[in-house]
Amino acid sequence: DTAVxxxxxxxxxxxxxxxxxxxxxxxxxxxxxxxxxxxxxxxKIMFSYNNKELIINETxxxxxxxxxxxxxxxxxHINSLELGDSAVYFCASSQEGTHYGYTFGSGTRLTVV
Amino acid sequence: xxxxxxxxxxxxxxxxxxxxLGCNYSYGGTVNLFWYVQYPGQHLQLLLKYFSxxxxxxxxxxxxxxxxKSKFSFNLRKPSVQWSDTAEYFCAVIxxxxxDMRFGAGTRLTVKP
Numbered sequence: 001d002t003a004v005x006x007x008x009x010x011x012x013x014x015x016x017x018x019x020x021x022x023x024x025x026x027x028x029x030x031x032x033x034x035x036x037x038x039x040x041x042x043x044k045i046m047f048s049y050n051n052k053e054l055i056i057n058e059t060x061x062x063x064x065x066x067x068x069x070x071x072x073x074x075x076x077h078i079n080s081l082e083l084g085d086s087a088v089y090f091c092a093s094s095q096e097g098t099h100y101g102y103t104f105g106s107g108t109r110l111t112v113v
Numbered sequence: 114x115x116x117x118x119x120x121x122x123x124x125x126x127x128x129x130x131x132x133x134l135g136c137n138y139s140y141g142g143t144v145n146l147f148w149y150v151q152y153p154g155q156h157l158q159l160l161l162k163y164f165s166x167x168x169x170x171x172x173x174x175x176x177x178x179x180x181x182k183s184k185f186s187f188n189l190r191k192p193s194v195q196w197s198d199t200a201e202y203f204c205a206v207i208x209x210x211x212x213d214m215r216f217g218a219g220t221r222l223t224v225k226p
Contacts, residue, residue, distance in 0.1 A: 033214075041151075041201050043216040056213060090156065094214075101147050101205075102214055104157040 003027050006091050006105035013081055014113055021076045021108045023091030031055075032074035033092040033102065034066060043090070049074050050096060078110075086112045115140035115206050119217035126194055127225050134189040134220050136204030144206050146187040147214070148178055151201040160202075163187065174198070196226045 004025045013019050025032060033056075034046040047066040048056040054066065063079045078085060088109050092102040120135040138144060145164050149157040161172025168180040178189045187204060204217040 041219045041221070043157075043203065043219070045213065045215070048213070101145075101149075101159050101162055101207075104149075106156045 003103050004091055004093055004105040006089075006108050008108060009106065010109050010111075012111045012113065015081055015083060017081050018077070018079045019081060019110070020078070021089055021091075021110070023074050023076070023105055025072055025091075025093040025103070027093055027095075027103060029093035029095045029103070030071060031094050031096050032068070033094070034074065034076050035090040035092060035104075037088040037090060037107070039087070046089075047074075047076075081112045083112050086110055115144065115208050115213075115215050117204050117206050117215055117217035119202075119204055119220050121220045122218070123221045123223070125223045125225065128196055129193050130224075132189070132191040132194045132198075132222070134202055134204075134222070136187045136189065136217060137185050138187065138204075138206045139185065140206060140208050142208055144208055146178075146180060147205040147207075148172065148176070148187075148189050149203045149205060149216075151203065151219075153200065157203065160189070194222070194224050196224045198222060199224045 007022045031050040033048040037043050046060045049068045065077045068074045088107045090107045091105040094102045116139045118137045147162045148160040150160050151157050160176050161170050163170045163180045171177045176191050201219045203219045207214045
């Protein structure tokens with residue numbers, strides 16, 4: 001069983017399009033995250049959701065919007081895609097207070113052409 | 114907010130050589146520390162973690178790390194690397210009172226057969 005699953009694994013799209021990446025975790029964790037990994041492998045946190053409440057937003061453009069229909073899902077919507085949005089996006093989850101680290105999904109490689 | 118510095122951008126070793134990757138963090142309180150590994154094209158996997166107690170922690174695949182509080186360091190070590198250890202290694206920190214994991218810029222390890 002996959003603990004944190006993301007779909008799609010690869011996404012190629014044109015500039016200006018709107019796209020979504022889905023993430024689901026079956027660990028019962030109460031917090032989920034989105035990270036962006038750029039071409040230099042640098043990992044930057046974008047969002048986290050705890051009990052449907054956004055608790056971190058690291059100066060991400062408002063073209064990016066997280067949506068959490070329930071505790072097990074945190075989807076990422078991106079409007080008006082730009083070339084600079086090309087990156088690998090990782091979803092992760094954790095249980096608040098246990099400090100056992102995060103469990104990561106396998107990533108979504110987004111390429112904007 | 115906490116931050117993490119990894120001093121080595123790219124390390125190249127021959128098989129059987131010993132490895133030490135540097136990691137320093139900046140945070141004004143108790144922290145939990147982690148090392149993650151990312152094999153080419155894959156997601157991040159937890160190598161080891163430190164919460165409290167013995168500052169020398171052992172992880173998977175023969176890796177270990179030592180927490181030196183006075184130096185704000187958490188260096189990763191392995192006595193004898195293998196070709197299969199070729200990957201990107203990330204140090205990460207979570208402040209004790211929050212759930213926000215921050216990553217270092219990563220160190221790319223290349224092991225020559």
